[in-house]
Amino acid sequence: MTKFGRHDERSLIDLMTESSIRALEHAGATEKSVDAVYAASMLAGELNNQTAIASALVDQLALFPAAAERLENGPAAGASAIKNAYCGIACGMYDTVLVTGGEKMRHVRAETITDYVATMTNMEEEYVHGITLPSLAGMLARIYMERYGVTREDLSRVAVKNHLNGSKNPYAHIQQPISLEGIYGSPEAEVNNPVIAEPLRMYDCCPVTDGAASVLLCASEKAKEYTDTPISIAGIGHATDIMAVQDRKDPAVLEALRISAVQAFKMAKMTPQDMNLAELHDAFTILEIVESEDAGFFKKGTGHVALRDGVTSLGGKLPINMSGGLKARGHPVGATGVSQVVELVWQLRGEADKRQVKGARRAFSCNMGGFGNNVVSLVLERS
Amino acid sequence: MSEDVESILAVDWDIPWKEYPPKLVLLPSGERMVIREARREEVPKLLQAIRPLLTVEKDFYDIVAARLYGEVLGWYRHRARNEFVLVGIVDGKLAGISNNRAVDQKTHVSLHTIALKRGARAGAHMFAAKQENSMENLGAEEILVTAESPIGFRRLISQWCEPRPGVQHELGGAKTWVITRDIYKKVKPQQVFGSRPVPDDLLKRSATFEIAPLDWVPRK
Numbered sequence: 001m002t003k004f005g006r007h008d009e010r011s012l013i014d015l016m017t018e019s020s021i022r023a024l025e026h027a028g029a030t031e032k033s034v035d036a037v038y039a040a041s042m043l044a045g046e047l048n049n050q051t052a053i054a055s056a057l058v059d060q061l062a063l064f065p066a067a068a069e070r071l072e073n074g075p076a077a078g079a080s081a082i083k084n085a086y087c088g089i090a091c092g093m094y095d096t097v098l099v100t101g102g103e104k105m106r107h108v109r110a111e112t113i114t115d116y117v118a119t120m121t122n123m124e125e126e127y128v129h130g131i132t133l134p135s136l137a138g139m140l141a142r143i144y145m146e147r148y149g150v151t152r153e154d155l156s157r158v159a160v161k162n163h164l165n166g167s168k169n170p171y172a173h174i175q176q177p178i179s180l181e182g183i184y185g186s187p188e189a190e191v192n193n194p195v196i197a198e199p200l201r202m203y204d205c206c207p208v209t210d211g212a213a214s215v216l217l218c219a220s221e222k223a224k225e226y227t228d229t230p231i232s233i234a235g236i237g238h239a240t241d242i243m244a245v246q247d248r249k250d251p252a253v254l255e256a257l258r259i260s261a262v263q264a265f266k267m268a269k270m271t272p273q274d275m276n277l278a279e280l281h282d283a284f285t286i287l288e289i290v291e292s293e294d295a296g297f298f299k300k301g302t303g304h305v306a307l308r309d310g311v312t313s314l315g316g317k318l319p320i321n322m323s324g325g326l327k328a329r330g331h332p333v334g335a336t337g338v339s340q341v342v343e344l345v346w347q348l349r350g351e352a353d354k355r356q357v358k359g360a361r362r363a364f365s366c367n368m369g370g371f372g373n374n375v376v377s378l379v380l381e382r383s
Numbered sequence: 384m385s386e387d388v389e390s391i392l393a394v395d396w397d398i399p400w401k402e403y404p405p406k407l408v409l410l411p412s413g414e415r416m417v418i419r420e421a422r423r424e425e426v427p428k429l430l431q432a433i434r435p436l437l438t439v440e441k442d443f444y445d446i447v448a449a450r451l452y453g454e455v456l457g458w459y460r461h462r463a464r465n466e467f468v469l470v471g472i473v474d475g476k477l478a479g480i481s482n483n484r485a486v487d488q489k490t491h492v493s494l495h496t497i498a499l500k501r502g503a504r505a506g507a508h509m510f511a512a513k514q515e516n517s518m519e520n521l522g523a524e525e526i527l528v529t530a531e532s533p534i535g536f537r538r539l540i541s542q543w544c545e546p547r548p549g550v551q552h553e554l555g556g557a558k559t560w561v562i563t564r565d566i567y568k569k570v571k572p573q574q575v576f577g578s579r580p581v582p583d584d585l586l587k588r589s590a591t592f593e594i595a596p597l598d599w600v601p602r603k
Contacts, residue, residue: 110535176412178413181413182409182412187510187574187576188408188409190573190574190576191573203411
């Protein structure tokens with residue numbers, strides 16, 4: 001993957017090409033053919049004037065005559081691309097597929113990005129009324145505060161944890177640790193951590209990020225041609241839910257995540273308790289807490305208790321977002337799901353250096369499109 | 384004719400001046416920033432810190448740096464009347480610079496704020512400190528403000544000021560906003576923070592400063 005951050009001097013295709021080449025070099029595959037290239041990007045055309053991004057990537061990499069297509073599933077584009085690559089290999093059509101997710105967003109005004117991202121919501125019931133993703137997250141946080149006693153301090157603890165993890169990740173957008181006192185509780189926190197969408201503040205929200213990430217998938221029987229430590233995709237789940245949050249049975253439940261996680265664990269013949277770590281989709285701090293429950297790791301309403309007890313920190317029983325998460329590693333939308341898998345592969349191979357989870361063999365990721373209405377879950381295992 | 388021309392040209396403070404009492408602010412990282420008034424003899428170092436930013440187009444650093452450079456130099460060479468410069472220092476390193484100028488006892492002009500330590504809310508605290516100095520320490524009734532960068536406008540002007548049309552800001556006649564005493568009183572509880580006195584060890588550590596490498600500035 002590229003370093004996530006602000007890349008004023010580089011184009012989207014530059015970023016995606018760089019991460020692709022790194023992945024191919026890492027796999028020793030630069031002289032080998034690739035059967036297909038799946039490119040994941042939500043806003044390549046709108047923000048970068050590059051539609052047909054998959055074709056552009058094949059062109060840059062000279063990977064002709066590989067099949068090439070772009071997948072768009074909002075912020076779940078990355079994991080969707082990995083899922084489809086898996087399917088392409090599993091059905092026997094391809095032996096190797098390069099998946100690259102990328103986004104370049106920092107050159108656009110924040111208000112414009114917020115608006116584009118808001119187009120993921122229900123047009124008639126949400127978007128036209130001014131709903132944005134931060135506001136949906138704010139409302140979810142408010143429900144959780146009232147129903148389960150989650151506090152602003154809990155939300156701040158997610159941010160502190162993930163910034164600490166990000167500080168150990170050389171690819172993270174933000175590598176600056178923060179302190180609980182600096183963003184919550186001190187008088188200066190009013191300036192340091194301004195309100196974005198009550199009760200969410202600046203440090204409860206992920207940054208806007210440029211970046212790209214790539215993985216090379218291959219058929220199991222060919223894995224040893226590329227690596228001595230193959231990592232298997234043991235389980236995949238993909239589910240949807242009602243788009244407009246207010247129409248869901250319970251707006252505090254991410255049903256699509258629940259179903260997709262069950263599917264993934266079933267396919268992998270594993271349970272949440274078998275996982276050594278997880279990469280969750282913490283576009284907002286409240287989402288890490290909610291997802292940790294709805295993915296099956298903790299009982300509903302207790303995710304924040306596990307956080308407080310250090311269960312989800314490095315050294316805890318289930319470290320979450322060792323990469324820094326979307327919060328600190330960053331969220332270049334189309335790249336996120338792929339970067340989650342990149343992190344987990346590094347962890348499962350023991351290559352995660354200062355943020356390494358000791359003895360990691362099995363890991364989970366969830367990548368959300370929309371506001372929890374389209375979720376792809378993955379279970380990875382070190383073979 | 385033998386006249387001391389310098390005594391004709393040189394200006395300083397022609398209204399009552401009091402030194403800004405140093406304060407300590409907590410940054411999001413948990414680091415503590417000492418904000419104090421700069422000393423004239425520190426200006427060559429301040430100019431050295433500003434110089435690399437003169438060609439950084441990102442976030443309008445170039446225009447802010449260029450104008451701040453002239454203002455700080457003007458103060459140093461006694462060609463700027465009633466100007467004060469504040470510095471923010473974190474662990475002995477320069478983190479931010481801000482400056483204002485008093486037109487007269489009643490009206491001050493907000494000049495510039497520059498954060499050398501990015502992503503730490505240093506700029507917000509430096510901006511607040513200079514308005515605190517103008518209003519509370521030096522007794523201004525109003526401060527005329529303008530903005531050059533969109534970030535400066537979004538994060539600072541829009542939180543603090545109201546428009547003051549028909550008044551030309553001395554920074555190139557840009558659009559003018561104003562912080563009145565009433566506005567300051569309303570905004571202060573949400574924007575002006577810090578503790579005094581600064582502990583002796585921190586004050587001593589912040590008596591001088593180093594210039595940290597600006598690792599966020601793109602290399603050419």
